[in-house]
Amino acid sequence: MSSPTKMRASVTNGVTEVRALMQHEMENGRRKDEAGKLVPAWHITEFKVLHEGRVVLEGQFGTSVSKNPYLGFRFKGGKAGDRITLSWVDNRGDKRADEATIS
Amino acid sequence: MEVGIDLERRKALKTGGGLGLLGLLAAVGLIQPGSALAEWQKSAFDAKTMDEALTALGVVVPESSAAIQLTAPDVAENGAVVPVTVESSLARTEQISILVDKNPTMLVSSFVIPEGTEGYLNTKIKMAQTATVIALVKADGKFYRVSREVKVTAGGC
Incomplete structure (x- = not known):
């Protein structure tokens, strides 16, 4: 089971700044475990951030994104109390979506 | 809760090229013998950097x-x-x-x-x-x- 994305969003002068920390191992598929066996690649491939249902950022990740991917970005608009949703999919097909409220 | 990743958009993302530079690399492999390569391209093969090579092959370098x-x-x-x-x-x-x-x-x-x-x-x-x-x-x-x-x-x- 995956853990929830930690996310904060705050609005200043009409610009909302979002900071998100997705919880994921982001295995690159080249690391070996103690027994010398390759650990299969396991990483987030796509994510999407919505503000009240409208896409404000989306993207794709390869294996070179750090463990527990961090993202900081800003968009125009948004007001205190609005919902921000971040969803992701990984290469095993696992999905999750988490919400935060703009403060 | 919505997992809002729709398939059309994913397709567009995939084909629309998030792979700018990699696309350029692929372009190098796409050159057909007999067309652009009628003559041995000295400048391309002498290129010491990726940019020189791409420019010599007529690929637009960002x-x-x-x-x-x-x-x-x-x-x-x-x-x-x-x-x-x-x-x-x-x-x-x-x-x-x-x-x-x-x-x-x-x-x-x-x-x-x-x-x-x-x-x-x-x-x-x-x-x-x-x-x-x-x-x-x-x-x-x-x-x-x-x-x-x-x-x-x-x-x-």
């Missing part, structure tokens, strides 16, 4: 732009977590991709910037060794890039 700021540490002690910030003040910034030239896989991440979202991204990447970090930005249909060398003390790929 321009550098002072309107893009790429912030990364000069020295990263831990290659597993290297903070990178890309800030583009180009009008209609549509896409930002981050690449590391010496990583086992060069393309780190690619972001689509819709209208209303600023050309600003802060993220953390892995680096296998000392290498050049490249920010590839698509703005108003054209590609631009900036790069920066980061020395890595302990690789983290």
Whole structure:
């Protein structure tokens, strides 16, 4: 089971700044475990951030994104109390979506 | 709760090329013998850098732009977590991709910037060794890039 994305969003002068920390191992598929066996690649491939249902950022990740991917970005608009949703999919097909409220 | 990743959009993302630089590389392999290569292309084979080679083959190399700021540490002690910030003040910034030239896989991440979202991204990447970090930005249909060398003390790929 995956853990929830930690996310904060705050609005200043009409610009909302979002900071998100997705919880994921982001295995690159080249690391070996103690027994010398390759650990299969396991990483987030796509994510999407919505503000009240409208896409404000989306993207794709390869294996070179750090463990527990961090993202900081800003968009125009948004007001205190609005919902921000971040969803992701990984290469095993696992999905999750988490919400935060703009403060 | 909505997992809002619809298939059409995914397709568009995949075919619409988050792979700017990799696309260029692919283009090198697409040249047909007998057409462009009627004569042995001295300038292309003599090229010492990727850019020279691409230019010689007639591929458009993204321009550098002072309107893009790429912030990364000069020295990263831990290659597993290297903070990178890309800030583009180009009008209609549509896409930002981050690449590391010496990583086992060069393309780190690619972001689509819709209208209303600023050309600003802060993220953390892995680096296998000392290498050049490249920010590839698509703005108003054209590609631009900036790069920066980061020395890595302990690789983290």
